[in-house]
Amino acid sequence: MHYCYFDSPLGKLLLNGNQLLEGLHFPTGKTRIEPEKEWVYNEDLFLEAIDQLGAYFNGELTTFDLKLNARGTHFQKKVWQQLLKIPFGETISYGELAKRIGNPKASRAVGMANGKNPISIIVPCHRVIGKDGSLTGFGGGIEVKKNLIEMEKRIIKNNKK
Known part of the structure; x- marks a missing residue:
């Protein structure tokens, strides 16, 4: 699993995933998580997500266009x-x-x-x-x-x- 952080107006958001983005987590709240020991810091995997999040928080983007791998039922x-x-x-x-x-x-x-x-x-x-x-x-x-x-x-x- 790879991860990086994005500095947002809400604090440092944790992004994680392997080939695709699998998680975006807030620095506060009940779903807050920390990277696990075996996770590898890798901003390169998340460059497009970082760019789009920056544009979103700057009011320049209203719809994300990212490939995601949300795991669930x-x-x-x-x-x-x-x-x-x-x-x-x-x-x-x-x-x-x-x-x-x-x-x-x-x-x-x-x-x-x-x-x-x-x-x-x-x-x-x-x-x-x-x-x-x-x-x-x-x-x-x-x-x-x-x-x-x-x-x-x-x-x-x-x-x-």
Whole structure:
């Protein structure tokens, strides 16, 4: 496994993978991880992801174009594929996400799959909120989720000027 860090406005993000990007992890929150001893530091493998993350945080990129290798169950992958379809700066509820995968009664399971998303930001799990508009669970912490949503809305507003 290879890894590197990306200095973001949210802190140092950990990127990891072998041939493709398999993980993007926040420096805070319940899903925070550290590189394992046998992992090899290698920025070269992640240059395109680093460039695109830089453009995203600078407000120059609204859709990532990266080959990913998200590891998960069939159900999780189905949820993550739908996350990729949520437009930049928009949010949907867990219930709406469940409907979009064809299982409207699975909002709790969708929430669990959303929480297992290993490639945050690029697979935009932060764009899923509670049906009442509340910011619920997020691996990087609610404050990080709030900051990402607000940043995207601010970029859209500034681009309309």
